[in-house]
Amino acid sequence: MAVATEYKTNLKPVWCPGCGDFGVLAAFTQAFSALGLRKENIVIVTGIGCSSRIAGYLNVYGFNSIHGRTLPIATGVKIANPHLTVIAAGGDGDAYSIGIGHIPHAARRNIDITYLVMDNEIYGLTKGQQSPTSPLGIYSSSTPLGTYERPLNTLEMLLSFNATFVAQAFSGDTKHLVELIIKAIKHKGFSFINCISPCPTYRGGMQIFKDIRAKLRYLDEEERDVSEKELAYRIARTKDYIPIGVIYQEEVDEYERVLEALREKSGAKKEIGLEEVLSTFIA
Amino acid sequence: MRRDIVLAIVGSGGDGVISAGEILARAAAHEGLNVFLTKSYGPQIRGGESSCRIRLSHDEILSPGDCLDVLFVFQWQDFHRFVEEYTLAEDCAIFVDEYDNTPESEIPIPKHLIPRIHKIPFEKIAEEKAGTKLAKNMALIGSVIELINWPEKAVNNAVEEKFKRKGEEVLRANLTAIETARLYVREHFSGKVDTTLQYEKGEAKLFMTGNEALCFGALLAGCRFYAGYPITPASEILEWFSTYMPKFGGTVMQAEDEIAAVGMAIGASYAGVKAMCGTSGPGMSLKTEMIGLASMAEIPLVVVDVQRTGPSTGIPTRTEQADLQIAVYGGHGDAPRAVLAPVDVEDCFFTAIDAFNIAEKFQLPVIILSDQFISQRKEAFPSFNGLEIEKIYRDLANDNPEERYQRYALVPNGISPTAIPGMPNHQYTAVGIEHDPIGNPSSTTQMHIKMSEKRAKKLLQISEEHPLLRTYGPEDADIALMGWGSTKGILKEIVKELCSNKLKVKCIIPRLLHPLPVSAISKALTGVSAVIFVEQSYSHQFYRYIRAHLDLPENVYQYSRAGGIPLTVGEVISFIKSALSLKELQEGKKIVTIASEISFKE
Numbered sequence: 113m114a115v116a117t118e119y120k121t122n123l124k125p126v127w128c129p130g131c132g133d134f135g136v137l138a139a140f141t142q143a144f145s146a147l148g149l150r151k152e153n154i155v156i157v158t159g160i161g162c163s164s165r166i167a168g169y170l171n172v173y174g175f176n177s178i179h180g181r182t183l184p185i186a187t188g189v190k191i192a193n194p195h196l197t198v199i200a201a202g203g204d205g206d207a208y209s210i211g212i213g214h215i216p217h218a219a220r221r222n223i224d225i226t227y228l229v230m231d232n233e234i235y236g237l238t239k240g241q242q243s244p245t246s247p248l249g250i251y252s253s254s255t256p257l258g259t260y261e262r263p264l265n266t267l268e269m270l271l272s273f274n275a276t277f278v279a280q281a282f283s284g285d286t287k288h289l290v291e292l293i294i295k296a297i298k299h300k301g302f303s304f305i306n307c308i309s310p311c312p313t314y315r316g317g318m319q320i321f322k323d324i325r326a327k328l329r330y331l332d333e334e335e336r337d338v339s340e341k342e343l344a345y346r347i348a349r350t351k352d353y354i355p356i357g358v359i360y361q362e363e364v365d366e367y368e369r370v371l372e373a374l375r376e377k378s379g380a381k382k383e384i385g386l387e388e389v390l391s392t393f394i395a
Numbered sequence: 396m397r398r399d400i401v402l403a404i405v406g407s408g409g410d411g412v413i414s415a416g417e418i419l420a421r422a423a424a425h426e427g428l429n430v431f432l433t434k435s436y437g438p439q440i441r442g443g444e445s446s447c448r449i450r451l452s453h454d455e456i457l458s459p460g461d462c463l464d465v466l467f468v469f470q471w472q473d474f475h476r477f478v479e480e481y482t483l484a485e486d487c488a489i490f491v492d493e494y495d496n497t498p499e500s501e502i503p504i505p506k507h508l509i510p511r512i513h514k515i516p517f518e519k520i521a522e523e524k525a526g527t528k529l530a531k532n533m534a535l536i537g538s539v540i541e542l543i544n545w546p547e548k549a550v551n552n553a554v555e556e557k558f559k560r561k562g563e564e565v566l567r568a569n570l571t572a573i574e575t576a577r578l579y580v581r582e583h584f585s586g587k588v589d590t591t592l593q594y595e596k597g598e599a600k601l602f603m604t605g606n607e608a609l610c611f612g613a614l615l616a617g618c619r620f621y622a623g624y625p626i627t628p629a630s631e632i633l634e635w636f637s638t639y640m641p642k643f644g645g646t647v648m649q650a651e652d653e654i655a656a657v658g659m660a661i662g663a664s665y666a667g668v669k670a671m672c673g674t675s676g677p678g679m680s681l682k683t684e685m686i687g688l689a690s691m692a693e694i695p696l697v698v699v700d701v702q703r704t705g706p707s708t709g710i711p712t713r714t715e716q717a718d719l720q721i722a723v724y725g726g727h728g729d730a731p732r733a734v735l736a737p738v739d740v741e742d743c744f745f746t747a748i749d750a751f752n753i754a755e756k757f758q759l760p761v762i763i764l765s766d767q768f769i770s771q772r773k774e775a776f777p778s779f780n781g782l783e784i785e786k787i788y789r790d791l792a793n794d795n796p797e798e799r800y801q802r803y804a805l806v807p808n809g810i811s812p813t814a815i816p817g818m819p820n821h822q823y824t825a826v827g828i829e830h831d832p833i834g835n836p837s838s839t840t841q842m843h844i845k846m847s848e849k850r851a852k853k854l855l856q857i858s859e860e861h862p863l864l865r866t867y868g869p870e871d872a873d874i875a876l877m878g879w880g881s882t883k884g885i886l887k888e889i890v891k892e893l894c895s896n897k898l899k900v901k902c903i904i905p906r907l908l909h910p911l912p913v914s915a916i917s918k919a920l921t922g923v924s925a926v927i928f929v930e931q932s933y934s935h936q937f938y939r940y941i942r943a944h945l946d947l948p949e950n951v952y953q954y955s956r957a958g959g960i961p962l963t964v965g966e967v968i969s970f971i972k973s974a975l976s977l978k979e980l981q982e983g984k985k986i987v988t989i990a991s992e993i994s995f996k997e
Contacts, residue, residue: 123835152819157662160827167824168835173816174824175665176836177658178688184655188662188670189816191646192620196666196816217651371646378641385642386615386782393611395424395602395775 113148116141121171126162130318132309133163133230135283140170140199142286143293147197154197157186159211161203162237163230163309180211183218186225194368197297198224204231208244208264219273222301223367228293229304230283231266232311240314252314267348270304271341271360277303278344278360282328284310284321288356295358301366308354324354331357339363396593399452400543401460403481404535406469408442411532416447418557419539420602422549423449424775427597429456432773436712437476444473448481451543453594456774457884457891461963463487465543465590467535469517471497478503480960488588490538492517492531513588515580524575525568533569537576542590547577601778605743605769606631609699610639612747613671617786618697619645620663620670622656624678627711628767629701632673653678657685657698664694665825667815669751669788673699676709676718683726686760690730690850692825693803693813695754695761695789697747702766704958714768715958716880717932719940722762723909731850732760733857734909738865738883740774746906752787753861757853758810764908768881768961789813792821801832805845809852854910862912866919868894868901875923876902879937882929885964892968911944925950927974929967933957 119141127133144154154172158164160179167174173196177185186200200218207215207229218225234252235241241254245266249258270278277299281289289307296303310320336343344360406412413434420432431450437443450460462484468474468491474481483489483504493516499509515538521530533554540547551570558566603611610632613621621640623633636647646663650656656672663670674682679700689696700722704715722734733753737746746763754761792800792812802823804811811832814821823834829846831837865883868890876886886902893900903919905912920926926947928938935955941947954970956962 150819151822152817155666155816165836168826171822173814173822175662175692176824176826176828177661177692178684178827181654181658181685184650184658185662185665187648187655188620188622188659188664189666190662191648191659192663192666192668192670193817213652214655217655371641375641375644378638389611389614389639390601390778390782393601393603393607394778395421395599 114145114151116145119144119151119171121169123168125169126165128313130312131162132232132283132311133166135286135289136163136228136230136307136309137166137169139283139286139289139293140166142290143297144172146290146294147297149197153195154199155186155189156199156201157182157189158200159202159206160237161206161235162311163201163203164206166201180206180209181214182206182211183214183225183227187218187221187223190223190225191368191371194224198226199297200225200227202229203236204229204233204243204245205235208266212244215270216273219270219275219302219304221367222276222364224301226293226296226299226303226305228296228307229266230307230309232309232315233263234311234315236311236314250315265348266306267355267359268345271344271348275304275360276301276362276364277358278348279303279305279358280354280356281305281307282324282354282356283307284325285356288330292358299361301364327354328356329353331355331359333358396591397464397589398454398593399450399456399460400464400590400592401448401450401462402465402467402539402543403446403448403463403477404467405444405446405474405477405481407444407473408439409529410445410469411529412445412469413447414557415532415536416449418550418553419536419545420449420773422546422553423451424600424602425549425553426546427600428452428546428594428775429454430600430602430773430775431456431459433459434771435477435480444476446473446477446481451592457888458964459772459961461965466490467538468492468495469531470495471502475503483508486589487511488542488590489513490515490542494518513584515576517576520575520579521572525572527568530569530572533572534576537573538580540573541577541580542584542588544591544593546596598777600775602773602775603740604631604771604773605737605740605765606701606771607635608740608743609737609747609763609765609770610635612744613697613751614639614643615782615784616748616751617669617788618671618751619643620660620668621645622648622650622659622670622672624650624653624656624674626653626675626678628703628771629673629675629678629699631771632699632701653681654685657682657696661685661689661692661694661696664696665692665815667817669695669755671697671699673701675701675703675711676705676721677707679718679721679725683721686732686762687726687728687730688827689760690732691728691827693758693811693850694825695758697750697754697761697763699763699765701770702764710959712767713959714766714881714961715931716766716882717934717936717958718764719879719908719932719936722764723940729847729851731854732762732909733757733907734762734764735863736764736880736906736908737769738880738904738906740769740772741776742906743769744779748784749861749863752785753857755787755789756810757857758789758813759850759853764880766881791815792818794818795820799833802834803830803846803849804832805849808856809849858907858910858912861907862915863906864912864915864919865904865906866901869899870901871922872899872901873923874898874900874925874927875920876900876927876929877904877937877941878902878929879904879908882931882962885962885967886929888964889967889971892964893971911941913944916941916945920945920948924948925952925975927971928953928955929962930955931958931962
């Protein structure tokens, strides 16, 4: 079994000092190690943004693709080879702005992919413009008078897409994030983690870690029924604290099982039938 | 007696026009005849006008035929929509349902052809003999059998096949309607109209659409992943694969949008499965960024663009050849890809196989430029000679690299051996960002130059190894017609026509459009003194593209019409005649002297 550091490449991250994404990188390597996954059997698909660079820092198969398209590519990978552990990752701009159209479809297919969004409420790579999760009224390089469009509630959104695993994490607590990633990978179906991963450079300085930490409330999954949707909605909607942990989880057939059933229904017979298909065209 | 006949059936939804056409065409293909079937509809989703045109011949069929020899109409009001595309031959025989009482002044055909109209009681026969008006298409089938000498037994077999599930009684009623109409026509028109086709029976042929041929070729080439989004006229690809792909252990995805479809195909291919996505013009516009990604990340990918008229929504149900530029140049940056264009239904099969082989061998996106005219028509052709084809799979890296695996190694031919997830010791990151040989991001000019060169090196090899080109006509031709894709049929027909008029004309049709097989085309142009470009693009996309790559002879003419109805032999021949005569007036060149001696058939 590989130790955590073996899942890292020797490429130096482009991230700023203090970037929350370092915690995510560390958490991934520890989770892979804890799960005993072979490096060659993991694929991480990312989009564009600071956080999407993570593919290059992990010594697994990676695909650092284009802006907003992690989920379709990850879907193709998983279907082509269901034995792979497929991770999709990116930032809040990549996920919730340009790529938001793909999220409900990955969720309703319940494809066995873990989608981790590093949410810093800002566009970091392009130097500090507002993002769809920026709170109202913050100053950014594209909102000199303060943001004036309401932010998305992404947890509530994922619940209403019928995602079968919805969680929130904080990259400042790597240990807890590792546990969540392990649960998400083990979950059979689409697992979603909104990981609060601050950008001290463009959004709040180092103080933001303290501010977030002060509002965190760790959810106890043993104490409540995680498959109770109404309760999950209440947690997702709360403004009193930042919920951390598994917000919702249910068991539904994952996509590959559905596809297998479909193949069976169609009478899948490998390596026969091309002649048969051709014969349907003979007049 | 005729050796070749063009007929059309026109009606409205519920008349069974399309199903009658399908039964007739399939029966003819069964008897070994050459058949060419196209369908047209009004804009209504259900109901509305519908029609089909069938050309039937003992000899090779290259086009739908410019003029109708025989026309069947249930109501004249349905014919209005098709006036533009159905030109009647001067000796056309026209058959209309007796029930239609359109006043002569309102019949939408040239006045002098009105005396050529005959009445047949299709609906009455259906009601009386089959007990339902719905069987009037059967009465029509019976009339066709008698008038044209259509293979009766094969038609009846096809009808039996269609109705046997509905019970003996329904089948009997339909067969009776056919027989009654046949006898009616024999009694009333025998010796009065000359619509009989002469042919010898042959082996049963394959009968399929271009979309079907393409799907089958892809399946045979090893495609096991298809992603699409519903779009006319490419939806049939998605539908066909949805039936057949799961039987072969493959997967079909109806994606949430056009971008997702191509993304899924790229993901599947990255993971080692031969993958394809299909669309039409609007979808191509959306997919261009992803095509650039496949080019940059060097991932084999096949994209089918079944062209329709554009820009924007255009005319979804009509054909055009104006996606050449987006296929060749679409997207930002220098993004090598190959572009192939099938020339007829049968060629869709071979093009799909070529596309997968080129994509796999050179690790890049390959675009197949089909069009509505090829994709939705049905043609009969002899069965493929066996299903043994050459199947190429991408070159995989050595199992035990001594050093860190370099996915994008700067190898001399630019095609670095790839790895697929699951292969130990070859973990790498496929990237859209410019990168070094390992795949690590690089923003140096020098690396960008080296990598651009690496990717571009594939192009020269493709045009050298696969100079796919078709020429028809004498090698020492004076005049060459140049076109691509679905215009091949009429160009070949024109070559035949002009050569039979003692002109030395050939046509040159590249099937590999990009990278252009320049030397093969130059060779074909040797000795040619005039080139006539024929294409369905208002802005001459093909002519401009060829002109940018080749030195052309002094005399160059272009016939470029916007899409819609496919080009006809007649309109192109008229152009050739006037273009060459005009030139004669201006300069009196050699080719013109030859041309002016010939009487053209228009």
